[in-house]
Amino acid sequence: MRSLIDITDLSLAELDSLIATAQDIIAHPEKYAEACHGKKLATLFYEPSTRTRLSFESAMLELGGSVIGFSDAGNSSAAKGESVADTVRTVECFADIVAMRHFKEGAPLVASTFAHIPVINAGDGGHNHPTQTLADLLTIQREKGRLDTLTIGCCGDLKFGRTVHSLISAMSRYENIRFVLISPEELRIPENVRSEILDRRHIPYEETTDLEGAMPKLDILYMTRVQRERFFNEADYLRLKDSYILTPEKLKTAKSDLIVMHPLPRVNEISTAVDSDPRACYFKQVLNGKYIRMALILMLLEVTV
């Protein structure tokens, strides 16, 4: 029985296999329509989500399975003070697999240590978001045709941006990857990501506050939102929220085959005028997220098609 808590729980071979399955699902959806018939996914979302929860739910429905769960901790026994361990041991009586989002870091790991069914981390605080990374990898593979030899610019909140941490962790395992880390000083990448992923694996990277200066070098621009919910101090949020706003003007010096990614939701960090640019890929990421989650559910439930 496997769970997915951190993107590094998956080997490169397993990542390749998931991407291959997702591509096959895209090409032949009918083959998978009943693959999870009789299986139930429980979505335990202690924190608000649109994309991730609906993506998991539609992934399971398109595999012929069904879905139970809650989308607000206030609607669960967590509001009465129930522990994550007790909640997951209750839920496993009703479901075959769990997708959990929690505002506290490490909650899905706690769930996985108590559960006897697979647990998928659907985002834990500012820590990890491995299935977003799977969606990102599938998008990069489909749009760039490769997962190696890329210069990736990560821009915005690199301190609390869990999607960025997982993306760096995953992409650092491929050959010839280079990062340009663009953020305000206060939202720089955490020390552990720098020292234990980038430095340890000898991945070339530069840190800068200058988005325009970095733009011409990039194959991928991964924008992130400055997340109000991660700040304890509203004044800090207000000061930093408009640090980077991507506009068509700023894209003028970018490569013609750049792809612009964003885990969404966006607030104002990508102008809506960028949406019609063929390089904008963020809504493709959303769709790819459903397909890769279908592949992941199949893998963790050990369903073969």
Added chain:
Amino acid sequence: MIIGSITDGIVIDHIPAGRGMELYHYLQLEQLECQVAVIKNAPSTKIGKKDIIKIGELIDLNLDILGFVSPRITINYIQNGERVKKRHPVLPEQIVGMVKCKNPRCITSIEQELPHIFVLTDREKGIYRCRYCDTRAK
């Protein structure tokens, strides 16, 4: 102050000053029947001041945690008044219940029953990180 030497037992030396009682409790030495002495702020030519723990019996103790406190600690095994073995502690793979995670976003901040577990992530630099949220142990 004079504390006599021991005939058979263990002397944990070069403990950073002020950490002796913490180790005394963590190693649960209060549960031993034999004599145990904790010496605080003893003069040390190497580190200025140090704490020392003397245990008056050769017992089997898991002393791995000492490596986390300081790699300079020495563990001396005494038999018939003679030191028969001296070693430095090795870094344990994980530490349970000795260090609290200070990250207010960590699940341990709201679930009091969870053990605080820190895992060795860099042996060379002696870095431990919270098993749940990856925050570095201080």
